[in-house]
Amino acid sequence: QKEVEQNSGPLSVPEGAIASLNCTYSDRGSQSFFWYRQYSGKSPELIMFIYSNGDKEDGRFTAQLNKASQYVSLLIRDSQPSDSATYLCAVEDSARQLTFGSGTQLTVLP
Amino acid sequence: EPEVTQTPSHQVTQMGQEVILRCVPISNHLYFYWYRQILGQKVEFLVSFYNNEISEKSEIFDDQFSVERPDGSNFTLKIRSTKLEDSAMYFCASSEALPDEKLFFGSGTQLSVL
Numbered sequence: 001q002k003e004v005e006q007n008s009g010p011l012s013v014p015e016g017a018i019a020s021l022n023c024t025y026s027d028r029g030s031q032s033f034f035w036y037r038q039y040s041g042k043s044p045e046l047i048m049f050i051y052s053n054g055d056k057e058d059g060r061f062t063a064q065l066n067k068a069s070q071y072v073s074l075l076i077r078d079s080q081p082s083d084s085a086t087y088l089c090a091v092e093d094s095a096r097q098l099t100f101g102s103g104t105q106l107t108v109l110p
Numbered sequence: 111e112p113e114v115t116q117t118p119s120h121q122v123t124q125m126g127q128e129v130i131l132r133c134v135p136i137s138n139h140l141y142f143y144w145y146r147q148i149l150g151q152k153v154e155f156l157v158s159f160y161n162n163e164i165s166e167k168s169e170i171f172d173d174q175f176s177v178e179r180p181d182g183s184n185f186t187l188k189i190r191s192t193k194l195e196d197s198a199m200y201f202c203a204s205s206e207a208l209p210d211e212k213l214f215f216g217s218g219t220q221l222s223v224l
Contacts, residue, residue: 034212043201043215044153088153097166098213100153 002027004091006101014109019076021104023089026070032092033065033072037085038103044088048074079108112136114216116202122222123192131187131219133202142185143203143213144177146170153201159185192223 003026013019021035032051036044050056050063050072062075072091076083086103093099115134123129135142144156157167159177176188185204189196199220203213 043218044213046212046214049212090153097155097158097168099155102152 002091002093002099004089004099004101006087006089006104008102009105010107011104012107012109013079015079015081017079017108019079019083019106019108021074021076021087021089021106023072023074023091023101024070025072025089025091025099027091027093027099028067028070029094030070030091031094033063034090034092034098035061035063035072035074036088036090036100038088039085044100076106079106081108081110084108114202114204114214116200116216116219118219119217120220120222122224125194125223126191129189129192129221131189131200131202131221133185133187133216134183135185135202135204136206136214137183139204139206139214141165141205141207142177142179143205144187145201145203145215146198147201147218148198156187189221192221194223197221197223 005024035048037047038044048061048063050065053065056063060077064073084107086105088103089101090098117132142159145153147153155168157171158165174190178186199218201218202216205213
Protein backbone atom coordinates (compact mmCIF):
# COMPACT_ATOMS: atom_id res chain seq x y z
CA GLN A 1 0.00 0.00 0.00
CA LYS A 2 1.32 3.40 -0.97
CA GLU A 3 2.11 5.55 2.03
CA VAL A 4 2.81 9.22 2.49
CA GLU A 5 4.06 10.05 5.96
CA GLN A 6 4.24 13.41 7.68
CA ASN A 7 4.92 14.46 11.24
CA SER A 8 1.49 15.43 12.52
CA GLY A 9 2.89 18.15 14.74
CA PRO A 10 1.78 20.50 16.01
CA LEU A 11 4.80 22.48 14.90
CA SER A 12 5.12 25.91 16.49
CA VAL A 13 7.53 28.57 15.27
CA PRO A 14 7.84 32.26 16.17
CA GLU A 15 6.90 34.89 13.63
CA GLY A 16 9.77 35.56 11.24
CA ALA A 17 11.38 32.15 11.72
CA ILE A 18 11.79 29.37 9.18
CA ALA A 19 9.25 26.55 9.35
CA SER A 20 10.44 23.18 8.05
CA LEU A 21 7.90 20.53 7.07
CA ASN A 22 8.89 17.02 6.05
CA CYS A 23 7.32 14.20 4.11
CA THR A 24 8.39 10.71 3.07
CA TYR A 25 6.72 8.43 0.56
CA SER A 26 6.86 4.74 -0.19
CA ASP A 27 6.23 4.48 -3.94
CA ARG A 28 9.54 4.79 -5.81
CA GLY A 29 7.59 5.26 -9.05
CA SER A 30 6.16 8.57 -7.84
CA GLN A 31 6.81 11.42 -10.22
CA SER A 32 5.09 14.52 -8.93
CA PHE A 33 4.98 16.04 -5.48
CA PHE A 34 2.72 18.71 -4.11
CA TRP A 35 2.25 20.78 -1.01
CA TYR A 36 -1.22 21.94 -0.12
CA ARG A 37 -2.27 24.26 2.66
CA GLN A 38 -5.56 23.60 4.44
CA TYR A 39 -7.09 26.01 6.87
CA SER A 40 -9.46 24.50 9.39
CA GLY A 41 -12.78 23.64 7.78
CA LYS A 42 -11.59 24.71 4.33
CA SER A 43 -10.47 22.94 1.18
CA PRO A 44 -6.83 22.21 0.31
CA GLU A 45 -5.07 24.97 -1.60
CA LEU A 46 -2.07 24.20 -3.79
CA ILE A 47 1.01 26.19 -2.80
CA MET A 48 3.94 24.33 -4.37
CA PHE A 49 4.71 21.48 -6.72
CA ILE A 50 8.02 19.86 -7.62
CA TYR A 51 8.98 17.19 -10.11
CA SER A 52 12.78 17.15 -10.17
CA ASN A 53 15.41 16.51 -7.52
CA GLY A 54 16.69 19.64 -5.85
CA ASP A 55 15.14 22.86 -4.67
CA LYS A 56 12.33 24.94 -6.09
CA GLU A 57 11.66 28.40 -4.72
CA ASP A 58 8.49 30.48 -4.94
CA GLY A 59 8.47 33.58 -2.81
CA ARG A 60 8.82 32.60 0.83
CA PHE A 61 8.32 28.92 0.02
CA THR A 62 10.99 26.40 -0.99
CA ALA A 63 10.22 22.81 -1.86
CA GLN A 64 13.02 20.25 -1.74
CA LEU A 65 12.93 16.82 -3.34
CA ASN A 66 15.27 13.88 -2.93
CA LYS A 67 13.94 10.92 -4.88
CA ALA A 68 16.77 8.61 -3.78
CA SER A 69 15.75 9.15 -0.15
CA GLN A 70 12.03 9.34 -1.05
CA TYR A 71 11.83 12.59 0.83
CA VAL A 72 10.21 15.93 0.09
CA SER A 73 10.16 18.98 2.29
CA LEU A 74 8.73 22.48 2.44
CA LEU A 75 10.49 25.45 3.97
CA ILE A 76 8.57 28.59 4.82
CA ARG A 77 10.80 31.59 5.37
CA ASP A 78 9.79 34.65 7.39
CA SER A 79 6.79 32.76 8.78
CA GLN A 80 3.67 34.83 9.39
CA PRO A 81 0.70 34.13 11.67
CA SER A 82 -1.40 33.80 8.50
CA ASP A 83 0.73 30.76 7.58
CA SER A 84 -0.82 28.89 10.51
CA ALA A 85 -2.62 25.97 8.90
CA THR A 86 -2.28 22.27 8.20
CA TYR A 87 0.18 21.51 5.41
CA LEU A 88 -0.58 18.45 3.31
CA CYS A 89 2.03 16.60 1.33
CA ALA A 90 0.59 14.87 -1.73
CA VAL A 91 2.34 12.42 -4.03
CA GLU A 92 1.22 11.39 -7.48
CA ASP A 93 1.97 7.70 -7.84
CA SER A 94 2.66 5.63 -10.92
CA ALA A 95 -1.10 5.10 -11.33
CA ARG A 96 -1.54 8.89 -11.50
CA GLN A 97 -3.46 8.99 -8.25
CA LEU A 98 -2.75 11.57 -5.60
CA THR A 99 -2.07 10.15 -2.18
CA PHE A 100 -2.16 12.64 0.67
CA GLY A 101 -0.32 12.56 3.93
CA SER A 102 -2.18 13.22 7.14
CA GLY A 103 -0.78 16.74 7.32
CA THR A 104 1.39 18.76 9.67
CA GLN A 105 -0.32 21.40 11.75
CA LEU A 106 1.76 24.59 11.82
CA THR A 107 1.25 27.41 14.28
CA VAL A 108 3.17 30.66 13.83
CA LEU A 109 3.28 32.56 17.08
CA PRO A 110 3.13 36.38 16.90
CA GLU B 111 -10.04 34.05 -10.52
CA PRO B 112 -11.81 30.92 -11.79
CA GLU B 113 -12.82 28.45 -9.13
CA VAL B 114 -14.46 25.10 -8.61
CA THR B 115 -17.91 25.50 -7.11
CA GLN B 116 -19.78 22.88 -5.12
CA THR B 117 -23.36 22.65 -3.96
CA PRO B 118 -24.77 22.21 -1.45
CA SER B 119 -22.25 23.24 1.21
CA HIS B 120 -24.01 21.01 3.73
CA GLN B 121 -26.20 17.94 3.17
CA VAL B 122 -27.96 16.01 5.88
CA THR B 123 -29.57 12.71 4.95
CA GLN B 124 -30.99 9.60 6.50
CA MET B 125 -29.09 6.32 6.23
CA GLY B 126 -30.17 4.43 3.13
CA GLN B 127 -31.16 7.53 1.19
CA GLU B 128 -29.61 8.61 -2.09
CA VAL B 129 -27.66 11.85 -2.31
CA ILE B 130 -26.25 13.76 -5.25
CA LEU B 131 -23.38 16.14 -4.73
CA ARG B 132 -22.85 18.71 -7.43
CA CYS B 133 -19.78 20.44 -8.77
CA VAL B 134 -18.96 22.91 -11.50
CA PRO B 135 -15.29 22.51 -12.43
CA ILE B 136 -13.17 25.30 -13.86
CA SER B 137 -14.33 25.79 -17.43
CA ASN B 138 -11.18 24.95 -19.41
CA HIS B 139 -10.21 22.00 -17.21
CA LEU B 140 -10.39 18.52 -18.64
CA TYR B 141 -9.90 16.26 -15.61
CA PHE B 142 -12.32 16.02 -12.73
CA TYR B 143 -11.99 14.34 -9.37
CA TRP B 144 -13.82 13.55 -6.18
CA TYR B 145 -11.98 13.29 -2.90
CA ARG B 146 -13.32 12.92 0.59
CA GLN B 147 -12.03 13.77 4.05
CA ILE B 148 -13.51 12.19 7.13
CA LEU B 149 -13.20 14.54 10.09
CA GLY B 150 -9.64 14.49 11.42
CA GLN B 151 -8.41 12.09 8.76
CA LYS B 152 -6.53 12.22 5.47
CA VAL B 153 -7.86 13.50 2.19
CA GLU B 154 -8.71 10.33 0.24
CA PHE B 155 -8.98 9.87 -3.51
CA LEU B 156 -12.30 8.51 -4.76
CA VAL B 157 -12.42 8.82 -8.52
CA SER B 158 -11.03 10.65 -11.52
CA PHE B 159 -12.96 11.37 -14.71
CA TYR B 160 -11.78 12.31 -18.17
CA ASN B 161 -13.39 12.38 -21.57
CA ASN B 162 -16.76 11.36 -20.14
CA GLU B 163 -15.55 8.25 -18.42
CA ILE B 164 -13.93 7.15 -15.21
CA SER B 165 -10.15 6.97 -15.60
CA GLU B 166 -9.20 5.81 -12.09
CA LYS B 167 -11.07 4.86 -8.95
CA SER B 168 -10.08 3.82 -5.47
CA GLU B 169 -11.26 0.92 -3.35
CA ILE B 170 -13.61 3.33 -1.57
CA PHE B 171 -15.49 3.96 -4.80
CA ASP B 172 -17.66 0.86 -4.75
CA ASP B 173 -20.96 0.11 -6.47
CA GLN B 174 -22.78 2.56 -4.21
CA PHE B 175 -20.97 5.44 -5.88
CA SER B 176 -21.34 6.81 -9.37
CA VAL B 177 -20.26 9.93 -11.21
CA GLU B 178 -21.75 11.71 -14.14
CA ARG B 179 -21.18 14.73 -16.30
CA PRO B 180 -24.79 15.39 -17.31
CA ASP B 181 -24.02 18.51 -19.33
CA GLY B 182 -21.08 20.66 -20.35
CA SER B 183 -20.54 22.19 -16.95
CA ASN B 184 -21.73 20.00 -14.08
CA PHE B 185 -19.99 17.01 -12.54
CA THR B 186 -21.93 14.99 -9.97
CA LEU B 187 -21.25 12.32 -7.38
CA LYS B 188 -24.16 10.06 -6.46
CA ILE B 189 -24.23 7.83 -3.42
CA ARG B 190 -27.08 5.38 -3.90
CA SER B 191 -27.72 4.15 -0.37
CA THR B 192 -25.85 6.18 2.17
CA LYS B 193 -24.23 4.62 5.21
CA LEU B 194 -23.17 6.24 8.45
CA GLU B 195 -19.53 5.90 7.46
CA ASP B 196 -20.15 7.99 4.32
CA SER B 197 -20.30 11.06 6.56
CA ALA B 198 -17.40 13.23 5.43
CA MET B 199 -16.44 16.38 3.58
CA TYR B 200 -16.54 15.66 -0.13
CA PHE B 201 -14.27 17.75 -2.32
CA CYS B 202 -14.56 18.12 -6.05
CA ALA B 203 -11.39 19.07 -7.89
CA SER B 204 -10.34 19.75 -11.43
CA SER B 205 -7.09 20.06 -13.32
CA GLU B 206 -6.21 21.42 -16.70
CA ALA B 207 -4.04 18.59 -17.93
CA LEU B 208 -2.05 15.59 -16.79
CA PRO B 209 0.69 14.95 -15.86
CA ASP B 210 0.79 18.18 -13.90
CA GLU B 211 -2.07 17.15 -11.67
CA LYS B 212 -2.23 20.63 -10.22
CA LEU B 213 -5.58 20.22 -8.62
CA PHE B 214 -7.89 23.05 -7.75
CA PHE B 215 -10.37 22.08 -5.07
CA GLY B 216 -13.86 23.29 -4.47
CA SER B 217 -14.95 24.39 -1.03
CA GLY B 218 -16.55 21.02 -0.32
CA THR B 219 -19.87 19.52 0.66
CA GLN B 220 -20.18 18.38 4.25
CA LEU B 221 -22.31 15.22 4.16
CA SER B 222 -23.88 14.04 7.39
CA VAL B 223 -25.63 10.67 7.38
CA LEU B 224 -27.93 10.12 10.33
